[in-house]
Amino acid sequence: MEPREPDRFAELTVARFHDMLRAQEATSADLTAWYLQRIEDLDRDGPRIGALVTVNPAALDDARAADAHLARTGRLLGPLHGVPVVVKDQAETAGIPTAFGCSLFADYVPAQDATVITRLRAAGAVVLGKTAMCDFAAGWFSFSSRTGFTRNPYDLDRETGGSSAGTAAAVAADLALLGLGEDTGGSIRLPASFTNLFGLRPTTGLVSRTGFSPLVHFQDTPGPIARTVADAAVLLDVIAGWDPQDEFTAVAAAHEHTGAFAQDLDSRGLDTFRVGVLEDAFGAGPESAGTNAVVRAAVDRLREQGCTVVDGLELGDLREWVTGTSLYTTQSKQDLTAFLADRPDAPARSWDDIVAAGAFHPLTDLVVDIAAGPADPHDDPEYLTRRLRQEQLCRKLSALMAAAGVDVLVFPTVQVPAPTREELAAKRWTALTFPTNTVLASQSSLPAASVPVGFTDGGLPVGMEVVGPVMSERLLLRFARAWERVASPRRAPRFADRDVPVAAVVG
Numbered sequence: 001m002e003p004r005e006p007d008r009f010a011e012l013t014v015a016r017f018h019d020m021l022r023a024q025e026a027t028s029a030d031l032t033a034w035y036l037q038r039i040e041d042l043d044r045d046g047p048r049i050g051a052l053v054t055v056n057p058a059a060l061d062d063a064r065a066a067d068a069h070l071a072r073t074g075r076l077l078g079p080l081h082g083v084p085v086v087v088k089d090q091a092e093t094a095g096i097p098t099a100f101g102c103s104l105f106a107d108y109v110p111a112q113d114a115t116v117i118t119r120l121r122a123a124g125a126v127v128l129g130k131t132a133m134c135d136f137a138a139g140w141f142s143f144s145s146r147t148g149f150t151r152n153p154y155d156l157d158r159e160t161g162g163s164s165a166g167t168a169a170a171v172a173a174d175l176a177l178l179g180l181g182e183d184t185g186g187s188i189r190l191p192a193s194f195t196n197l198f199g200l201r202p203t204t205g206l207v208s209r210t211g212f213s214p215l216v217h218f219q220d221t222p223g224p225i226a227r228t229v230a231d232a233a234v235l236l237d238v239i240a241g242w243d244p245q246d247e248f249t250a251v252a253a254a255h256e257h258t259g260a261f262a263q264d265l266d267s268r269g270l271d272t273f274r275v276g277v278l279e280d281a282f283g284a285g286p287e288s289a290g291t292n293a294v295v296r297a298a299v300d301r302l303r304e305q306g307c308t309v310v311d312g313l314e315l316g317d318l319r320e321w322v323t324g325t326s327l328y329t330t331q332s333k334q335d336l337t338a339f340l341a342d343r344p345d346a347p348a349r350s351w352d353d354i355v356a357a358g359a360f361h362p363l364t365d366l367v368v369d370i371a372a373g374p375a376d377p378h379d380d381p382e383y384l385t386r387r388l389r390q391e392q393l394c395r396k397l398s399a400l401m402a403a404a405g406v407d408v409l410v411f412p413t414v415q416v417p418a419p420t421r422e423e424l425a426a427k428r429w430t431a432l433t434f435p436t437n438t439v440l441a442s443q444s445s446l447p448a449a450s451v452p453v454g455f456t457d458g459g460l461p462v463g464m465e466v467v468g469p470v471m472s473e474r475l476l477l478r479f480a481r482a483w484e485r486v487a488s489p490r491r492a493p494r495f496a497d498r499d500v501p502v503a504a505v506v507g
Helices: 014-022 028-044 059-073 115-122 165-172 189-194 229-239 247-254 286-304 318-324 328-341 351-356 366-371 383-404 421-425 473-487
Strands: 052-055 084-088 126-131 155-159 178-183 198-201 221-226 274-278 308-313 408-412 448-455 461-467
Touching: 014 229, 028 052, 028 059, 028 084, 028 126, 052 165, 059 126, 084 115, 084 165, 115 126, 115 229, 126 165, 155 421, 165 178, 165 189, 165 221, 178 189, 178 198, 178 229, 189 198, 189 448, 189 461, 198 229, 198 473, 221 229, 229 473, 274 286, 274 383, 286 308, 286 408, 286 448, 286 461, 286 473, 308 383, 318 383, 328 351, 328 366, 328 383, 351 366, 383 408, 408 473, 448 473, 461 473
Parallel strands: 084 126, 084 178, 274 308, 274 408
Antiparallel strands: 052 126, 178 221, 198 221, 198 448, 408 461, 448 461
16 A cells, blocks of 8 residues: 555644645645545544544535635635534534434435534535434444444544544544534533543533534533644634524623634633642542543642642532433433424434334433433423522532632543443443533533543543533633643554554654
C-alpha cells in the first residue's frame, strides 16, 4: 500500500485548516477526500470501528462548492467554511437517511434539515456523514439495531459509550474534523470521556432541538464533541441561538455570550479559578480505582498550577438524587410518540409501533422500560415529585458552589472506565444502573463539560466532569482551555493494524 501524506491533515484544527486555505496550501475538497479515505480504511476496513452510519454522497460536491466560493470572492462562507463535520444520526438531514439508530428507519429520508444542520451549512460546514447511536438515544452505549456496536478507538474490545458513540469514535479516530452530538443524560460527555475528547453539554435551550428525536424534551440538547477546546467553541458559536420553533431557546436570546464563545479563550489561567471537588461522585469499588487515580492526579495538577481547590464537597445521598430525578421511563414515551406522529412519512407513528416491531437492539434495555411507562407522564403519581426534585437538584448544586465560593465542581465524568462488550452482553449494568455522573448536570439542566485528564494504567481514557452554574458555558470553555494549555491531554489512538495508514500516529 502506498503511503499517503500522514502528517498534512492529521489532528487538524479549524484555525489551522483555515490558515491552509488562505495560504492555498489545501482545499476543502482535499481535506474531505482525505477523511473519506480514512473512513474507508478505518471504519469500513482495517479495525472496522463502526462510527459512520451513512456517508453523505454530496460531501465532495459541497466541499468543492465551498472552494469555488473562496476562489471567486476571496472570503470564507463562515466560521466553519469547508470544515467536514460528522453529525449524530439523531438530527434530521434533508436528502440523507436519518435512522435515529433504529433499523426500522434505515430508509427514512427527512424532507427538512434540523435547525442546527441549517446553521452548520450556513456557516460553510461540509456534512461528512451521519454517525452511529443506540436506538433513539435510549442508553449509554452504542448497541444499535441499525449498526450493531461502535468500537472504542483506544481499545477495540471496549465500548465507545453513548449515545453519541459514532460521533465520539469518528472524532477520536480522526475521521472528521468536528463532531455534533446530543446529550439528554450524558450522551455527549460519557463517550467524550471514553475517547479522550472535549464534550460540552450546553444549558438546555442554548441550542435548538428542532429536528432531533427527543428522549426527555426538557433535558435534550445538541452540543459539540471535539479534539480541542477552540474547535468545540467555534461549533457552539455556530449552533447556539434562538429558534422560533423551539421555545426553550428563549434562553439563548438572553445569553450575553451567544455567538462569542470562541472569543478570548486564552484570557484566563488555571490560577484564576476556584474549583470544588465533589467527593461523593467518586466511585467506591475496586473497578473505580483507576478512574479515581487519574482524576485525583488531575486535581493535584490544578493545585500545582495555582488553582484554588476546595476539597471535601458532598452532595449527600448522591444515588437518591440520581434516581429521584430520573424521568426517562415516565416522560420519554410521550415525547417520542409525539415526534413520530408528527412525521407522516416515518415508518412508525408511535413508540409502541417500534417496540411491537422488535426494531431495537436487545441490549438497549431502556427501550423496553420506556414502553412500559405511561402514555401520559402525569399518570405517574411520582411525576410531579421528580420534576420538582430536578429543580431542587439544580438549587442544591448551585448552592454548593456558592457556599464554597467556587467557580465549578469537578469529579469523574463516569465512575468506571469504558466497559468491554462482554461485560455489557452479560448485563453487568442496565441503562439505569450504569455509574455515570453525567446525569447530575442533565437532570438539573446545568451546563457541563467532560475534559480529558489522562489514561488508566491499561491505556483507557478518563474524563473529568466540570459543572458550572446556569449559562456558564463561557466559563467552562475558558477553564477547559486553561487546562488544555497546561496538560496537552490529547493523545491520538494507535491502532494495532499497522497495514492501515493511520495518520493519527504522529508525534
